[in-house]
Amino acid sequence: MSFISNFFSPSDNPNSLGAKFRNQRQKDFEDLFFRNFSKNDPIRVLDVGGASYFWDTSSLPSLPNIEITLLNLGKEDTTHPKIKSVVGDATSMPEFAENSFDLVFSNSVIEHLYTWENQQKMANEIMRVGKKYFIQTPNRKFPIEAHYAIPFAQYLPHKLLYFLLTKTKVSRLQKWDPTHAKQYLEEIRLLDQKEMQQLFPESKIYQEKFMGMIKSICAHNLG
Template sequence: MTAPGIFGTLSAHFRSARDIRLRALIMAERKRVSGRFKILDVGGRADYWHRVGMDFLESQDADVLIVNHEARELAGTADSRGRLRAEVGDARGLAYADHSFDLVHSNSVIEHVGSFADKCAFASEVRRLAPAYYVQTPYYWFPIDPHWPKMPLFHWMPLSWRWRLLCRFKLGFAGPHREVGHAMADLEATVLLDWAQMRSLFPDARLRPERLFGLPKSIIAERTSSRALDREEGAL
């Protein structure tokens, strides 16, 4: 098996463990809510929730509104049970009232929203829209960026090296890139975060790492409705 293939297999393992954790969080938060449990998924897709489990959402009487800035990412969202809905929107500024939802969820999105100021706007919306949230993102100091799995250490290289490599090789899901502008656009659209930056963005959350071979691979920021957060796992 190739290195990217091994990484993909391990990523699938982490996704499965993440799903278990997310289901536990939803069940815990569900206990305080009467009526339907409302989840906002910022930047998500329907296939993610099919993996989490439509039967599970049904058992929790949970509805999911998926908001994505690209309409093509929302194709196939409708489901026969009416548990999934979709809207096009900008996560840096959403037209929903404070605490319109019971849980805000985001998986591997915040690294794509732009500058740090854009990330601050994104985080502010996440924190504003529900009493509880769950935000996952790849960790900058893990040696493999999941967006470019074929070249370890790629995201630590100088920018001038990276766009040249993208123009010559297929390092991620697309490529090689045909021209510099396209390569630069892809690089600028993915900026990973470290622990201190996530702490700044989500000061009221518990942060915890997902580890691979003892190294932090990604960061999850969680806030519960009770705000009785568990001890932070912050020894990186």
């Protein structure tokens, strides 16, 4: 039963399938990162929508001259001396000048912005404030919807999906809180590879695959 539970758990469970994908993605990201930056370089990183625990398994916070800034709508807890948290809006960052950061990073955030217009605003701000960027999002065309772990949930009417989330345990073996379910249904707008390329027209696309299918998409200019 623990295997099944871990399989369906969200990625903040270190034993979950999502966490295993995230760890591999982090490794691939760091391989790209160190092609662009020396370990002794002074490096400013902006993590849009990030959490401190994401960097626990990363080698980046151990670099001598790095500073990682977490940007969220609310203050995030962090005790690491090289990771700080600020309050801000991913779609509008007037507090940061052009090219303020050596790298802008974001993991599974851009699909939570309600509208295509907001996603465009976030992408434009990322390209404005960052010299380099690495932006990940689940692939809309992958058969298992990433947030609910329900096959083809992204194509279901919201009323039916709300019923499945709140009245059954088909999503991650548990019933969702109605308020939480409603919020997710309103805010999530999944992207496909074509749209990510539109948002970041000069980017390369890194494809994260599972059983030959594209599970998530990362747009980057790490070259």
